[in-house]
Amino acid sequence: SYELTQPPSVSVSPGQTASITCSGDKLGDKYACWYQQKPGQSPVLVIYQDNKRPSGIPERFSGSNSGNTATLTISGTQAMDEADYYCQAWDTSTRVFGGGTKLTVL
Amino acid sequence: QVQLVESGGGVVQPGRSLRLSCAASGFTFSSYDMHWVRQAPGKGLEWVAVISYHGGNKYYADSVKGRFTISRDNSKNTLYLQMNSLRAEDTALYYCAKDSNLEHWGQGTLVTVSS
Numbered sequence: 001s002y003e004l005t006q007p008p009s010v011s012v013s014p015g016q017t018a019s020i021t022c023s024g025d026k027l028g029d030k031y032a033c034w035y036q037q038k039p040g041q042s043p044v045l046v047i048y049q050d051n052k053r054p055s056g057i058p059e060r061f062s063g064s065n066s067g068n069t070a071t072l073t074i075s076g077t078q079a080m081d082e083a084d085y086y087c088q089a090w091d092t093s094t095r096v097f098g099g100g101t102k103l104t105v106l
Numbered sequence: 107q108v109q110l111v112e113s114g115g116g117v118v119q120p121g122r123s124l125r126l127s128c129a130a131s132g133f134t135f136s137s138y139d140m141h142w143v144r145q146a147p148g149k150g151l152e153w154v155a156v157i158s159y160h161g162g163n164k165y166y167a168d169s170v171k172g173r174f175t176i177s178r179d180n181s182k183n184t185l186y187l188q189m190n191s192l193r194a195e196d197t198a199l200y201y202c203a204k205d206s207n208l209e210h211w212g213q214g215t216l217v218t219v220s221s
Contacts, residue, residue, distance in 0.1 A: 001168060033207055035151070042214060043143075043151065048207040086151050088208070093165040095141070095153040095208075 002091035004098035011104045018074040020101045022087030025068060030089045032070035034063060037100075038083045046085075047072060079105050108132040108210040110202050115215030118192055126215055128185040128202030136160075136180035138205045142187045144198035145214075154200070155187065170196075192219045 004024045012018035022032060032050050035043040045054050047063035050070065060075045070089070074081055082105045087098040114126040128140070142154040155166045155176040164176050175188040185202050199214040 035208070037151075042201060042211040043208075044211075045207055045209045048209070054207075054209060084150075088151075088153070093156075093163075094167065095156065097143075097151040097153055100150040 002089075002096050004087055004089060004096055006085075006087060006098040006101045008099070009102045009104065011106055012074075012077045014079060014105055015076055018077045018081070018103055018105075020072045020074075020085050020087075020103065022070040022072075022089075022098045023068055024070075024089060024096075024098075027068050027070055027089060028066045030065075030091070032063065032065045033088045034061075034070075034072045035086045035088065036081075036083045037086065043086065074103075077103075077105055081105060108204060110204060110210060110212035112200060112202055112212045112215035115200065115217045117218045117220060119221050120193060120219055122192055123188070123190045124192060124217060126187040126189065126200055126202075126217070128187075128212060130183045130185065130202075130204070133204070135178075135183040140176075140178060140185045140205075141203045141208055142176060142185075143201045143203055143208070143211075144196075144217075145201070146195075146198040149198075152198070157185070189217070192217075194219050 034047040037043040046061045050065040051063045062073045086100045109131045111129045141156045157176045173191045177186045197219045201214045204210040
């Protein structure tokens, strides 16, 4: 079955750029989405179709997807961005989530 | 605005069944694919199942295939998940989510499988 791999944790200083990767076989041939989840809350879609932002998501969130890796980039990271982030992609007709990355802003 | 409200969770013994519901409002329910996604305590997200907008196509994660059934009633704007032969590893918060990008999520309903 298809698998997506994310680093368990990423740390970033406030105001700096955070990059979270998601790796999977030929992931660039599929659409990738990214979700943010804060403690005790439901996930929130922050990027869809590789690089599109839903309404209400700040411009500092961006995405890319090529080859075997999708990347979520947060520019000018703020304390409020501290959360778990999950990538997700289609595999034939099913969906797969990555294991999640805990982003720490310190 | 889009609202998704899950219900039907609870404590159930291994091997028993449970049916979850997701009441939708604020959008044309019959026009969108719908998903179930679960999250075990302290763990990551796991996609469970999807049903097409018309109900004719259904797909499942391998971990639940043959035990869980996703369905919908477009006249009632409601999504369902029938869970049979429940196992301890099915213990999780179950979310319903809207559309191909899973753009909107409910708050979840907790299922605990324990003797």
